[in-house]
Amino acid sequence: MANNGSVQKALEILEKQLNQPLKTALEVCARCGICAEACHYYVAEPKVEHVPAYRAEQLRKIYRKKHNFFGKYVSWLVDAEELDDEKFNKLVEMAFSECTLCRRCTFNCPLGVDTPLVMRTIRAMATATGKAPEILVMLADSAIAKGENPEIFKEMFLQQISQLEKELQELTGNPEAKIPVEKKGARVLYVGLAGAHTIIPPAIIFNEVGEDWTLSIYEAANYGVFLGDVERAKKIAKRIIDEAKRLKVQEVVVAECGHACAALVWDAPNWFAEKFPFRIRSVVEVVAEYIQKGKLTLDPKANSEPVTYHDSCNLARTGGIFREPRIILKAVVKDFREMNPNGIENYCCGGGGGLVALPEYYEKRMRAGKPKAEQIKRTGAKIVAAACENCKLQLGDLNNYYNLGVEVKGLVDLVANAILYRKKAYASSN
């Protein structure tokens, strides 16, 4: 079949992306099937289309057509195929709706085959040819527009923050509590997300420990990552990198958000081939450090209901941040119950990879989240804590869909609650 423009362009993108890790992922697979049980889609609905190796194989066939000697001349011998429009559309649908880029298959594969890298490549091919979900493109472009024209929102943002500051002062009973914005020379630049819930609890914590901090005018979320579009992702990250340089901070602290952390902490230094003059960490690491250094006095009685913790794939598997959440939970929760498996072996909630922002895949996302819903149910917990915004949205939806009867909270919510609880107890005893 003759290739049309978008297929041609997609193949060009594939060629451009062919670095060593991708070539390895496209050439190595023992077809042992071990990865099947690693994928939450397969666990939820065991069918061949849900086996990670099957997914990667769909692009491997196309790759072999050009890069395998037999693929070029006797395609049937090595199952090599030409890409056409219909196949490309199917690849795109699969990469955006049937893989959350959670990396659990890679961790469980004896050869370490990077299936999510293959899925990211398909996403990049889709984005370059205008076939990526519009909403992800729009969210990425809105973030870029904010960076290019901060005047379109800055005044309103500052107004909102001054109101949040008043709320903070009321909550803490401290008229001196502050939410400084873009303060030059602050030690920490905290980057939240759009929404008060990602600003107030960290502000309570920073004020409590006397941190020299300031709030970024930007949000940490980076939808360029979900598009597999490094150029867009770089533009979104650059807003924050430039802000941190301009303010001469020593550390950038990223809100509870898995993909944002992955983008800023682990990807950005590679994207910009640069060693930044500041450190970048997740707020989870920073709060755990405050606790370990004895900077926070907390009362676990504040959170007396049973709590379980969902490890975000990006934080735990990509970033190795799985001890820190437990340091926090043990300090602020009376009855902490692990779900199993957990940590780097935790199952994805089903909302990763940008899926929570795509209403057209709601049903698929709910079905893929079944293993997570069952894990939560088995703990008997009343509160599910998570340190990622996407996970929290998905867990909230799973809660309604599967009638779990839980409440979803961030780690910083539990810490802030423990701080406020102690303050109230102190005030009433005096």
Add this chain to the structure above:
Amino acid sequence: MTEQVKVDLVLDLKGLLCPMPIVKLSQAIKDLPVGAVIEGIATDPGVMADVPAWAKTSGQELISIEQRDKEYRFLIKKVK
């Protein structure tokens, strides 16, 4: 100002967190004819920054955005 404009669709975005207000707004505007006006009502202050940026990127017209007590209301006109 809000009172003078004929609203074609009221979008209840209360209780929704980032990025859902923008996701719902993008979806809703698709089904409306050019010239139609959407009124959005949200409770998350994030919309005050995100809606103007979305309007700029998507090329739609932000007629107004304001806070009323604990709610944030905006009017968007579909211009393309």
